[in-house]
Amino acid sequence: MFKKTFQRYITMIxxxxxxxxxxxxxxxxxxxxxxxxxxxRIRPVLALASAEAVGGNLEIILPAAVSLELIHTYxxxxxxxxxxxxxxxxxxxxxxxxxxxxxQAILAGDALLTYAFELLADSRLDQPARQLRxxxxxxxxxxxxxxxxxxxADVAGEGRALTLNEIEEIHKAKTGALLTVSARLGGILAGGxxxxxxxxxxxxxxxxxxxxxxxxxxxxxxxSETLGKPVGSDLRQGKSTYVSLLGLEGAGREMHAxxxxxxxxxxxxxEGAIFLSELANYIExxxx
Amino acid sequence: MFKKTFQRYITMIxxxxxxxxxxxxxxxxxxxxxxxxxxxRIRPVLALASAEAVGGNLEIILPAAVSLELIHTYxxxxxxxxxxxxxxxxxxxxxxxxxxxxxQAILAGDALLTYAFELLADSRLDQPARQLRxxxxxxxxxxxxxxxxxxxADVAGEGRALTLNEIEEIHKAKTGALLTVSARLGGILAGGxxxxxxxxxxxxxxxxxxxxxxxxxxxxxxxSETLGKPVGSDLRQGKSTYVSLLGLEGAGREMHAxxxxxxxxxxxxxEGAIFLSELANYIExxxx
Numbered sequence: 001m002f003k004k005t006f007q008r009y010i011t012m013i014x015x016x017x018x019x020x021x022x023x024x025x026x027x028x029x030x031x032x033x034x035x036x037x038x039x040x041r042i043r044p045v046l047a048l049a050s051a052e053a054v055g056g057n058l059e060i061i062l063p064a065a066v067s068l069e070l071i072h073t074y075x076x077x078x079x080x081x082x083x084x085x086x087x088x089x090x091x092x093x094x095x096x097x098x099x100x101x102x103x104q105a106i107l108a109g110d111a112l113l114t115y116a117f118e119l120l121a122d123s124r125l126d127q128p129a130r131q132l133r134x135x136x137x138x139x140x141x142x143x144x145x146x147x148x149x150x151x152x153a154d155v156a157g158e159g160r161a162l163t164l165n166e167i168e169e170i171h172k173a174k175t176g177a178l179l180t181v182s183a184r185l186g187g188i189l190a191g192g193x194x195x196x197x198x199x200x201x202x203x204x205x206x207x208x209x210x211x212x213x214x215x216x217x218x219x220x221x222x223x224s225e226t227l228g229k230p231v232g233s234d235l236r237q238g239k240s241t242y243v244s245l246l247g248l249e250g251a252g253r254e255m256h257a258x259x260x261x262x263x264x265x266x267x268x269x270x271e272g273a274i275f276l277s278e279l280a281n282y283i284e285x286x287x288x
Numbered sequence: 289m290f291k292k293t294f295q296r297y298i299t300m301i302x303x304x305x306x307x308x309x310x311x312x313x314x315x316x317x318x319x320x321x322x323x324x325x326x327x328x329r330i331r332p333v334l335a336l337a338s339a340e341a342v343g344g345n346l347e348i349i350l351p352a353a354v355s356l357e358l359i360h361t362y363x364x365x366x367x368x369x370x371x372x373x374x375x376x377x378x379x380x381x382x383x384x385x386x387x388x389x390x391x392q393a394i395l396a397g398d399a400l401l402t403y404a405f406e407l408l409a410d411s412r413l414d415q416p417a418r419q420l421r422x423x424x425x426x427x428x429x430x431x432x433x434x435x436x437x438x439x440x441a442d443v444a445g446e447g448r449a450l451t452l453n454e455i456e457e458i459h460k461a462k463t464g465a466l467l468t469v470s471a472r473l474g475g476i477l478a479g480g481x482x483x484x485x486x487x488x489x490x491x492x493x494x495x496x497x498x499x500x501x502x503x504x505x506x507x508x509x510x511x512s513e514t515l516g517k518p519v520g521s522d523l524r525q526g527k528s529t530y531v532s533l534l535g536l537e538g539a540g541r542e543m544h545a546x547x548x549x550x551x552x553x554x555x556x557x558x559e560g561a562i563f564l565s566e567l568a569n570y571i572e573x574x575x576x
Contacts (some may be wrong), residue, residue: 026441027432046475078398083390102371106394107440111432113398117405118427121420132409135423139406144315144399150393152315205508 001280009048012058016066029117030100030108034073038091042284043068043178043213045279047186050200053266053273056190060125064134064189067116070184074112077105079151103121113142127189135187141177147253150174156233162240168209176208195268202265203276210258211283216286220248226288259284274279290566300346301329303353318388318396319403322361326379330499331356331466333567335474338488341554341561344478350411352422352477355404356470362400365393367439401430408412417475422473429465438462438510450528456497464496483556490553491564498546499571501539504529506576508536514576549571 017035022028046057079086080095081102088098097105120135140146155225157170183204187197191202219234220243234241240249262280266273305323310316335353336346339465368375368383369390376386385393408423428434445458465575471492475485508531522529530539550568554561 002390005557023432025437026444029435031432074398078394080396081391083394103369103443104440106366106369106371108399108431110362111436113401114427114436118424120523121424121427123420123424128420130417132411132423134418134421135405136409136411141404143402143406144319148395148399148402149313149315152392154311155391156314205485259311271500 002275004029005044005049005275006282010041010085010167012048013044013066013069014060017069021041026100026104027107027111028106030096031112034077034080034090034096034108035070035101035112037093039068039069039073041117043072043182045117046179046204046276048206049279050183050186050192050204051190052186052193053191053200053269053276054187055272061179061186061189062124063119063122064131064185065182067119068185070112070116070119071138071147071178072141074109074116075142075147075151077109077112081105084155084219087168101275123187124256130238132188134188137177137184141181146173147175153270156178157240159238162245164242164245167240167242167245171209171212172205172234173284175212176205177210179211181205199265199268200276203273203280204264205231206258206262206265207280208282210255210262210280213242213255213258213281214286216243217248217255218286219243221252255284290570294333294562294567294570295339297333298329300336300350301332301354301357304350305357313389314392314397315399318392319400321387322365322378322384322396322459323358325361325381327361329330329357329468330571330575331360331540332448334467334470334492334495337561337563337567338474338480338492339478340474341349341557342475342478342480342484343489343560343566344474344480349474349477351407351410351469352413352419352473354425355407356466358400358404358407359426359435359466362397362404363430363435363439365397365400369393372443407425412476418477422469422476425469425472429469433463434461435463438465442466445528447526448528452533455528455530455533459500460493460495463500464493467499468492468498470484486552487556491550491561491568494546494550494553496566498543498550498568498569501530501543501546502571502574503541504531505536505539506574507531512576543572 022032044065047061047068051058051061053170058172076090077096079085080090081097087095089095096108096157117135120131120138125131142148150170154169154174155165180201183200187200192200216234219231224231242254246254259280263277266277310320310413332353335356337350339346339349364378365384367373368378375383378385384396388396405423408419408426413419430436438458441458441463445454464516471488472485475488504522507519510519512519530542534542547568551565554565
């Protein structure tokens with residue numbers, strides 16, 4: 001059941017991405033290359049599942065849900081640049097700038113971020129007040145106090161010993177904020193009550209933290225082929241992680257606590273949130 | 289009168305920019321550094337003057353008007369990067385990456401673009417339907433079929449002989465679209481009629497073209513100190529421009545024709561658009 005629902009969401013997302021207007025020029029090609037790089041689509045899936053948990057229409061919120069994947073993809077393209085993490089590979093394929101060149105990769109990221117807001121303002125959704133609220137929330141989550149700010153703090157923290165609290169703050173900004181807004185987007189645009197949106201928010205906050213702890217764990221015990229990237233890079237870079245601070249076992253316990261916290265935030269939905277609950281288990285068990 | 293009105297707009301814009309929340313971290317500093325780099329603020333000025341031409345309240349649309357300057361500034365930061373135009377100076381000051389480093393400059397641009405949409409979705413404007421329409425238009429104008437697309441086409445066209453038509457298409461996308469949406473933003477958010485918005489659109493399209501022709505002219509006859517950048521760079525790069533195709537005199541004639549076209553599009557406003565009309569003269573006569 002979980003797998004079938006997951007697949008239903010993924011199919012909707014992939015079809016929507018494919019049928020967007022992609023011209024034949026190099027800019028469109030480079031945007032499309034990275035968008036179709038085989039990501040897990042966690043953010044739009046979270047949005048769709050949250051919309052379904054509050055009983056909303058998925059087709060209508062699909063453009064907004066997909067916009068989150070555009071923002072995530074732009075951030076990966078820019079993170080991979082030589083001036084940033086200098087990663088030649090992403091999910092087992094050449095990173096954007098290795099295929100299209102640095103200038104093009106910068107511009108492809110810029111255009112993806114901009115396109116995301118075009119989709120969020122799609123008039124077919126026909127809910128201006130809610131859309132405007134979501135656009136504001138997405139901009140805050142992706143911007144200087146959210147994702148971009150977290151990336152700056154992450155780079156600034158490299159090679160320095162961080163406390164658990166500092167790591168958590170960085171993750172909250174760098175990945176947590178956009179994951180949280182993904183669930184809120186689905187809940188709000190689909191007409192969820194304040195209480196439902198609050199539950200989805202708490203769920204996504206805990207899920208985001210668990211997601212990040214799992215990333216840290218996989219960097220130590222993961223298989224580089226399954227992951228599509230080398231393991232042990234955190235250790236080599238002298239990066240403070242949940243594993244370096246809590247040990248493997250301690251990090252695993254903390255992750256599990258966050259998974260339980262996420263699931264308990266779903267209580268008010270009864271059966272409507274079974275998928276979200278199982279998504280938390282999936283995050284805990286994922287191998288890549 | 290023109291100067292006084294211009295100064296009133298500039299003061300509003302600068303004050304608003306200054307009083308936005310700027311934290312003390314390096315990301316905020318680098319965003320602020322480029323924002324306060326002494327630009328002409330043409331885009332927000334266009335928005336404010338257009339709003340005033342239709343009789344709107346300037347204070348309320350100010351956040352949206354300023355968002356256009358954030359988008360313009362981000363594009364300059366990214367354009368100056370070593371992988372792009374590799375410019376060490378911008379308006380006589382070191383470019384962003386020369387002061388803060390490449391990684392930071394990429395992220396400062398990303399954060400400025402994102403912050404622009406946060407401002408556009410400002411709830412104090414309290415006009416969700418119009419704001420949503422504007423957000424969509426701004427995203428289109430700044431994105432893959434607008435500013436970013438124009439930049440890609442511009443880079444792709446370097447060293448190749450372009451036709452006048454090709455140059456015009458590149459400029460329309462690279463600078464024209466955002467200038468046009470600046471005037472439309474002011475007109476639409478301030479409650480202008482369809483006819484008024486149409487007039488503002490035609491005005492801004494012609495003005496944008498004149499602005500670009502003037503840029504080409506200044507690159508040949510300008511003073512590098514007044515401009516804050518070296519002259520003759522188009523020629524050295526073998527770039528096709530209005531001047532290389534039409535000659536200095538021909539380019540001047542074409543610019544003047546566009547100025548007249550811009551001014552004639554303002555007829556329906558009578559005295560309400562005197563500033564916009566004089567702004568066109570200012571653009572024609574500017575030395576930097």
